[in-house]
Amino acid sequence: MLILLAFIIVFHITSAALLFISTIDNAWWVGDNFSTDVWRVCDTNTSTCMAITDEFNEYQSIQAVQATMILSTIFCCVAFLVFILQLFRLKQGERFVLTSVIQLLSCLCVMIAASIYTDRHEDLHQSLGYRMEVSKGQYGYSFVLAWIAFAFTLISGVMYLVLRKRK
16 A cells, blocks of 8 residues: 555656646747747747747737646645645545546646647747747647646546545
């Protein structure tokens, strides 16, 4: 039982780490001389970064991605705290339903964010607000980590739903 508990905790912390990295790091869309995320655009040749503001086309889409990624990270952290509390407060044989619901909300939020970015990326990178050509790029590792975090949070949410408290 202790090994299973350790695995669940490590799996949840890994999910949270993936969410933090994908939300913070500047690699959602990358090219030869630039990298961009949901917060800023960086020119790798001159090492300068520019914040994404309301002068960009599709700024509302970027704000939706920002908000849902932040919510996803918060939900994942709250789910971990609720799991720790439920570990000590639940009666034997009960399920971790509250933890599961919160973790599945985190899963939903990261799926929404990655889906919006996937759908709107062409329009996002055609903006006149960019001072460089960013349309000729590809998805970066932060974007891939967001989708991996989606899978991890989904698996852990289902795992908490099935899990029962034992001695």
